[in-house]
Amino acid sequence: MAFKDIKIGFIGGGQMAAAIIKGLIESGATLPENILVSEPSSQRRKYLEETFPGIKVLFENCALVKKADLIILAVKPQIIKEVLKEITLCVDYSRHLIISIAAGIPLAVLEKCLPEKTRVVRVMPNTPALVQAGISVFTGGRYTTSEDLTLTRKFLEAFGKAVELPEAYFDAVTGLSGSGPAYIATFVEALIDAGVKVGLPRQVAEILAQETILGTLKLMQGTGKNPYEIKSMVTSPGGTTICGLKALEEGAFRATVMDAVEEATNRSKELTLLALKEED
Ligand SMILES: NC(=O)C1=CN([C@@H]2O[C@H](COP(=O)(O)OP(=O)(O)OC[C@H]3O[C@@H](n4cnc5c(N)ncnc54)[C@H](O)[C@@H]3O)[C@@H](O)[C@H]2O)C=CC1
């Protein structure tokens, strides 16, 4: 079946589902008519209908499963088992491919809660999907075929880049790229406040902070230079930048960033342990 003919059903129409839906529609990968979402909140259903004209928004998860080929589990990890229990009778392993984006929920748990032989893929996307600049990591389960993985890649590449990795990396991936947009946004916010602190009007600080981050990444990608080389290009002996860098070192900037990624990774591991423990 061509990708454009596949019915894509999202269970849960929150932040991440909406980011992916916007990416899918704006990239032209599929038509709004091929997208379905099941969502219990009436306010959210109204928002989705108004934001993405043409998509089908439902209340019931099983009704969605019956109408879709590719099912995206986009609910919070804490309720995923409840949702799996609800849909398991409606899942047809020969028709459906299930993609879970839930942080910390391992394939083993997903497969155990679904009918035998169900083809399941675990994905960790991130919010830049909203503007087709996402980075997603995926891994196939026990029953996925190479066609399923090709289809998954096609789906993910509609809203950014996709990398296939073993499941053992998923907690670390969640800590880095899954949660990463929040760290970067916090850094941008800090730069803006810093600009205001040294006397810049806030609007000026906003544009300078954003363009500096965007420009530095483009510089890195455009020249192929590594972060150390980019840093050296800016840092003259006895100049201004080295004084700023010293302050970052005194504030343990790099250790703090490492701690942030490690804490998020550990939380992902905790969610996994919790999901596995409930299995006993
Ligand atoms: N927000 C992010 O940056 C990322 C989120 N994720 C994962 O995506 C999943 C969704 O996260 P968000 O979109 O941030 O959460 P969210 O809270 O914005 O969305 C979850 C949606 O599920 C709906 N929902 C609640 N109970 C439901 C049920 N029984 N059946 C169907 N829908 C139900 C909620 O009303 C809500 O709209 C989580 O598992 C999270 O770990 C993964 C990568 C990045």
Ligand SMILES: O=C(O)[C@@H]1CCC=N1
């Ligand atoms: O904070 C969360 O739970 C989700 C998972 C990855 C990014 N955000």
